[in-house]
Amino acid sequence: VGRERLHFRVGLALERLSGHEPVNPAELAHHFRLARRLAGPEPGRRYSIAAGQQAAQLFAYEEATSHYRLALELFENEDERGRCEALLALGRVQWHAGDDDARNTFMEAVRSAERRGAADQLSRAALGLGERYFEVTYLGERYRDLLEKAAAALGPDDSPQLALLRSRLAVNLGFPNESDRALRLAADAVAMARRLEDEELLTAVLLARHVTLLDVRHIDQRLALSEELRSLAGSHAELAAELHHWRLYDLLGVGAVEDARTELDSLEELALQLGQPLFRALAEGARGLWAELDGDVERSERCADESLRQARLAHTQDA
Numbered sequence: 128v129g130r131e132r133l134h135f136r137v138g139l140a141l142e143r144l145s146g147h148e149p150v151n152p153a154e155l156a157h158h159f160r161l162a163r164r165l166a167g168p169e170p171g172r173r174y175s176i177a178a179g180q181q182a183a184q185l186f187a188y189e190e191a192t193s194h195y196r197l198a199l200e201l202f203e204n205e206d207e208r209g210r211c212e213a214l215l216a217l218g219r220v221q222w223h224a225g226d227d228d229a230r231n232t233f234m235e236a237v238r239s240a241e242r243r244g245a246a247d248q249l250s251r252a253a254l255g256l257g258e259r260y261f262e263v264t265y266l267g268e269r270y271r272d273l274l275e276k277a278a279a280a281l282g283p284d285d286s287p288q289l290a291l292l293r294s295r296l297a298v299n300l301g302f303p304n305e306s307d308r309a310l311r312l313a314a315d316a317v318a319m320a321r322r323l324e325d326e327e328l329l330t331a332v333l334l335a336r337h338v339t340l341l342d343v344r345h346i347d348q349r350l351a352l353s354e355e356l357r358s359l360a361g362s363h364a365e366l367a368a369e370l371h372h373w374r375l376y377d378l379l380g381v382g383a384v385e386d387a388r389t390e391l392d393s394l395e396e397l398a399l400q401l402g403q404p405l406f407r408a409l410a411e412g413a414r415g416l417w418a419e420l421d422g423d424v425e426r427s428e429r430c431a432d433e434s435l436r437q438a439r440l441a442h443t444q445d446a
Contacts, residue, residue, distance in 0.1 A: 135162035138170065152177035153194065160197065172201035176213060179220070186402045188224035192217060211239040211248050218255045225404040227442035230256060237273065246280035250288040253277040253295075259405075260298040260338060262444050271299050287328045290319040294335035301339035313339045330359040330366045337373055349377045368397040368406050375413060388417065408437035408446075 138158035141150050156174035159166050179194035195217035202210040214236040221229035233256035240249035253273045257266055278292040294316035301309025313336035320329040337352050353374045371394040378387035391413050398406035415430030438446035 131162050131165055134158045135165040138162055138166065142170075152181055156194065156197070160201065163201070168201040168203060172198050172209075175201065176216070179216060183216075183220050183223075186223075186400070188220045188402070191220040192224060192226065195220065207239060207243060208245065208248070211236050211243075211245065211252075214239065215248065215251050215255060218252075222255070222258055223401075223403050225441040244280075246277070246282075247288060249280055250277040250292055254288075254291055257295060257299065259443065260295065260302055260335075266299070271296065274299065285319050285322055287320075287323060287325055290316045290323070290328055290332055293319070294332040298335050298338045302341070305339070305342050309339045326359050327363055327366070330356060330363065330370075333359070334366065334369055334373065343380065346377065346380050349373075350381070353377055364397055364401055365403075368394055368401060371397065372406075372409050372413075384420070391417070404437040404440035405443065408434045408441060408443070411437060 135158070138155060141155050141158065144150055145155070152174045156171055156178050159174055160171035163171055175194050175198035179191045179198065182188075182191035182194060195213055198213050199210065199217070202213065214232055218229045218232035218236065221232055233252050236252035237249065237256065239245075240252055253270075253276075257270050257274070274292055274296045278289060278296070281289045281292070283289075293312045297309040297312035297316065299309075300306040300312070313332070316332040317329070317336055320332045333352055333356050337349055337356075340349050340352075353370065356370050357374075371390045375387045375390040375394065378384075378390060391410065394406070394413065395410045398410040411430050412434035415427045415434060418424075418427035418430055435446060
């Protein structure tokens with residue numbers, strides 16, 4: 128009890144100090160968690176979530192995962208919405224860290240949102256679960272049903288989440304094989320994002336539309352999309368990395384090899400910055416292609432091996 132009281136007093140002192148100068152939320156979380164019987168669960172929970180957010184912003188995904196898990200231990204039955212928010216945050220950093228348990232986390236969030244009829248959280252859980260559109264073969268029709276259900280729960284009015292759900296459904300229907308419905312859904316999502324005048328949303332749905340246009344006859348349309356995207360994606364590192372990946376693909380499709388190499392340089396820089404094995408796998412695989420073009424078979428093999436290693440770290444099912 129004496130130790131708990133000491134942690135409680137230190138936590139309160141640090142909380143007062145935080146009004147005047149920066150205090151690491153992880154430190155606050157530590158003391159309030161250990162003083163839970165005196166402070167109650169709320170302060171430790173709140174500061175654990177803040178610590179998770181801070182770690183995620185610094186690309187320290189494993190650390191963020193640990194903080195969110197500790198926060199989840201401090202939720203009580205009456206705050207299921209708050210618990211679901213923590214699950215959504217946890218699932219996202221798990222994906223970034225390459226932790227395959229993200230699927231289970233998002234499914235737990237899906238069940239929580241469905242029980243409460245929380246349409247906004249259901250849509251975010253559905254989007255998080257299928258963030259890797261290139262694994263559509265492994266998600267199957269049950270995931271499409273979930274996207275349809277989440278979109279119906281939101282209703283027909285314009286919203287960022289509805290635009291994202293439509294674009295994700297479009298990608299699920301249109302990758303890897305083209306679909307007329309996918310093209311319509313992707314166009315609807317882009318039109319909605321333009322009406323909402325949300326640049327980050329527009330970037331995300333334009334990238335999704337790009338994925339529905341991978342047939343070679345759409346190459347001019349894809350290049351036009353990527354030109355628009357270049358002016359939008361710069362402030363969002365993950366979307367920018369995805370853009371460089373697809374622009375590299377498009378430029379190679381028209382034989383602009385040197386321009387594509389510039390995109391690869393940008394992709395590699397962002398992959399290093401983000402620290403996500405998925406982007407590292409893409410960058411290494413592309414670097415191996417240039418090694419092949421240069422006739423350097425040994426370097427090409429090394430890049431292929433490293434790309435596979437990073438893909439396995441990311442737990443991509445098609446590694």
